[in-house]
Amino acid sequence: xxxxxxxxxxxxxxxxxxxxxxxxxxxxxxxxxxxxxxxxxxxxxxxxxxxxxxxxxxxxxxxxxxxxxxxxxxxxxxxxxxxxxxxxxxxxxxxxxxxxxxxxxxxxxxxxxxxxxxxxxxxxxxxxxxxxxxxxxxxxxxxxxxxxxxxxxxxxxxxxxxxxxxxxxxxxxxxxxxxxxxxxxxxxxxxxxxxxxxxxxxxxxxxxxxxxxxxxxxxxxxxxxxxxxxxxxxxxxxxxxxxxxxxxxxxxxxxxxxxx
Amino acid sequence: xxxxxxxxxxxxxxxxxxxxxxxxxxxxxxxxxxxxxxxxxxxxxxxxxxxxxxxxxxxxxxxxxxxxxxxxxxxxxxxxxxxxxxxxxxxxxxxxxxxxxxxxxxxxxxxxxxxxxxxxxxxxxxxxxxxxxxxxxxxxxxxxxxxxxxxxxxxxxxxxxxxxxxxxxxxxxxxxxxxxxxxxxxxxxxxxxxxxxxxxxxxxxxxxxxxxxxxx
Ligand SMILES: Nc1ncnc2c1ncn2[C@@H]1O[C@H](COP(=O)(O)OP(=O)(O)O)[C@@H](O)[C@H]1O
Ligand SMILES: [Mg+2]
Numbered sequence: 001x002x003x004x005x006x007x008x009x010x011x012x013x014x015x016x017x018x019x020x021x022x023x024x025x026x027x028x029x030x031x032x033x034x035x036x037x038x039x040x041x042x043x044x045x046x047x048x049x050x051x052x053x054x055x056x057x058x059x060x061x062x063x064x065x066x067x068x069x070x071x072x073x074x075x076x077x078x079x080x081x082x083x084x085x086x087x088x089x090x091x092x093x094x095x096x097x098x099x100x101x102x103x104x105x106x107x108x109x110x111x112x113x114x115x116x117x118x119x120x121x122x123x124x125x126x127x128x129x130x131x132x133x134x135x136x137x138x139x140x141x142x143x144x145x146x147x148x149x150x151x152x153x154x155x156x157x158x159x160x161x162x163x164x165x166x167x168x169x170x171x172x173x174x175x176x177x178x179x180x181x182x183x184x185x186x187x188x189x190x191x192x193x194x195x196x197x198x199x200x201x202x203x204x205x206x207x208x209x210x211x212x213x214x215x216x217x218x219x220x221x222x223x224x225x226x227x228x229x230x231x232x233x234x235x236x237x238x239x240x241x242x243x244x245x246x247x248x249x250x251x252x253x254x255x256x257x258x259x260x
Numbered sequence: 261x262x263x264x265x266x267x268x269x270x271x272x273x274x275x276x277x278x279x280x281x282x283x284x285x286x287x288x289x290x291x292x293x294x295x296x297x298x299x300x301x302x303x304x305x306x307x308x309x310x311x312x313x314x315x316x317x318x319x320x321x322x323x324x325x326x327x328x329x330x331x332x333x334x335x336x337x338x339x340x341x342x343x344x345x346x347x348x349x350x351x352x353x354x355x356x357x358x359x360x361x362x363x364x365x366x367x368x369x370x371x372x373x374x375x376x377x378x379x380x381x382x383x384x385x386x387x388x389x390x391x392x393x394x395x396x397x398x399x400x401x402x403x404x405x406x407x408x409x410x411x412x413x414x415x416x417x418x419x420x421x422x423x424x425x426x427x428x429x430x431x432x433x434x435x436x437x438x439x440x441x442x443x444x445x446x447x448x449x450x451x452x453x454x455x456x457x458x459x460x461x462x463x464x465x466x467x468x469x470x471x472x473x474x475x476x
Contacts, residue, residue, distance in 0.1 A: 069381060097383035108378035112396045121392060122382035174382060 020083060022047050022178050022209045023068055029076035030063055037063045039233040040077065045211055045226065047177075050204045052224035053213045056255060059230040061213040065180050068211060069100040082177055098126065101171030102180040105187050107163045109155040115142070115166050116151040119173045126174070141169040145199050161192030165199055172203075179203065181212035217244065217256070229255065262444045268435055269448065275431025276452045282345070282417045282427060286352025287410060290360045293353055297361030302368050303386075312361065319358035325419045327351045332423040344425035348417070356413050363409060367402040368394060400471065407464035411457045418453075428452055 023045040030038035037060045045051045053061040066072040068081055070093045079086045082099045110118050119141060120134035129137060142148050145165035155163050164184055171179060181200065185193040197219050204210060204223045214220050220227055221241035229237040229252045237243060237252045247253040300312035319327070331354070332347035371394050379389035418429040432449040436442050 071377065071381070094383050094385070097381060102381045104374070104378075106374060108374045110375065110378070110393055110397075112400065122379075122384055125388050125392065126383045170382070 019046060021045060021080070022049070022082060023051075023211060024080040025064075025077065026079070027077035028064075028067065028074050028079050030060075030067060030072060030074050037233050038067070038074070041233075041235055043228060043235060043238070045209060047209050048207050049209055049225045050223055051211045051226040051228055052220035053211065053228050053230055054215070054217070054220055054255070055230035055236070060233040061230050062182050064230070065102075065182050065211060065213055068178075068180055069102050070096055071102075098174060099177045100180065101174060101176035101178070103164070103167050103171055103182070103184050105183045107155070107160075107167045107187075109163055109166055109170070111155050114152050114154055115147065115158070118155070118166060119170045122170070123173050137173055138169075141172045142166075144172060144202075145169045146195070159192060160188045161195045164188065164196045168196075168199055168203075177209065179208055179210040181210065181214070183213050183215060186215060220244075231255075263441050264435075264439060264444055264448070268439065271435055272428065272431050272445070272448055272452060275426060275428040275449075276456070278345075278426055279414065279417050279428040279453075280456065282348055282352060282420060282425070283410070283414045285349040286356045286413050286417065289349060289353030290356025290413070293357035294360030294364060297357055298364035298368060301361070301365045303390075316358045316362055319354050320362075324351065324355050324416055325422045327354055328419055328423050344420065344423050347423055348420035348425045351420070352413065352417060355416065356409070359409055359412070360406065363405045364398070364402055367398045367405070370401050371397045404464045404468040404471070407460050407467070411460050411464075414456050414460070415453065 021044040023043070025041040025043040028038055028041040029036065041060075041064055043051070043064075053064060055061055063072055067074050067079060067086075070086060074086065081096060084091060084096055086096070110121070113121065116135070116138045119138045120129070123129045123137055124134050138151060139148065142151055145168050147162060147165055147169065150158060150162065150166070155166065158166065168184075184200070185196050188196065193216070197216065200210070200212070201219075201223050212220075212224075221244055224241055227239060227241050227243055228235055229243075229249075231249075231251050237247065237249050244252075244256050247256055297312045297315060300308040304312065322330075328348060328351045331351045332342065332344065335342045335347060335350075375393055375397065376389055379393045384392070417427055420427055421429045421433065424430070428449055432445050436445050439445065
């Protein structure tokens with residue numbers, strides 16, 4: 001059984017001199033009690049890159065993603081995000097949260113607020129935008145996700161796909177440098193995944209740095225600069241999307257073959 | 261009417277007025293004390309959490325009439341001349357704060373944890389998350405059980421009769437002593453209690469149904 005580390009596989013955009021990675025895992029470890037979920041992750045995501053984490057359920061993809069914005073605290077190794085070392089003594093979690101957006105499978109919109117209020121709550125309370133600034137911001141990000149006409153709707157009045165696009169707009173309204181997506185289409189009916197993936201694809205084309213956990217292999221292949229196959233808490237194989245056509249490990253071959 | 265004069269019914273209504281006053285005092289006092297009790301359980305440290313939990317269990321473990329006695333006689337021992345209204349209001353505050361605190365703790369906890377997390381990921385502070393995200397949702401959840409508990413408050417103010425507070429029950433008792441028409445008088449008192457409580461429980465029921473429909 002070979003474990004191919006990041007260093008042994010060609011990374012699409014190799015770190016250039018002077019350009020710091022947006023996300024950098026170095027031997028990152030994470031345990032829940034006695035269960036070690038991340039067993040030494042190494043991974044670099046450069047500015048403007050899209051990294052797709054794939055792998056079986058339970059392989060640690062969500063945990064890795066949640067470590068990036070500090071929802072889970074790592075137990076070992078080094079993790080640097082947007083130039084901030086998450087284990088540094090002067091690390092400010094809230095400052096990181098201002099720069100990193102995250103979207104979950106279950107949308108997690110605020111049900112008591114309209115779409116516009118959902119989108120502008122954090123910009124107003126965290127960044128101090130006034131009413132007219134925040135209205136303009138809402139118009140801008142809702143346009144980006146194609147929901148300009150839903151500003152005054154409540155989440156429960158929207159389809160799943162629309163709710164998920166609002167969740168993306170809500171993150172974008174904080175003007176993040178990095179976006180994280182955790183299986184954002186997994187809860188959607190098949191006919192609604194397209195509209196969400198198109199929004200993410202547009203963001204990627206616009207140069208947004210992102211890390212996404214996904215089961216949509218075709219999408220990962222198409223949009224990701226870096227595909228990362230995780231297995232049993234390790235980066236098992238990583239490379240360009242074409243890696244999926246020619247797996248180097250038995251595990252990835254089986255995973256790709258299983259049609260997941 | 262049925263051997264009881266209009267004036268005497270008026271006397272009952274007077275008692276009902278004080279029942280409503282005491283209920284409102286118990287509810288307002290219960291809110292002022294109960295809200296911190298709920299918050300301490302949710303977000304306080306170990307000490308606050310234990311202290312408020314102990315408070316709730318302690319108060320819930322004592323029958324309300326006994327609380328009335330303790331407050332009424334206990335306070336006057338220390339030389340304060342408490343009138344029955346003040347004592348009854350304090351007792352009702354103790355009683356309702358313990359229950360309201362417990363009810364509201366449940367309502368806050370009923371808001372999914374993912375709502376806290378969503379706010380956290382948007383860089384909102386703890387306080388901001390509580391005020392703008394959790395509290396509005398918890399309030400909505402809290403309306404039916406809170407209004408439902410108001411009914412308990414109204415009914416349980418009748419225990420203040422043990423310390424001689426002039427409320428609906430007490431006025432009915434006095435009237436009975438004067439007229440010897442217990443069935444008529446206590447039925448009238450029952451109808452007045454019902455007239456106060458029924459709209460409350462109706463409202464609670466309807467609000468609850470509306471909530472369920474919205475989240476169906
Ligand atoms: N908060 C948690 N507490 C305990 N165990 C957890 C927690 N979160 C995840 N795990 C465990 O960690 C492992 C990896 O989970 P996860 O990162 O969600 O995998 P994936 O997203 O790849 O399906 C699983 O075995 C899961 O049960
Ligand atoms: Mg997952």
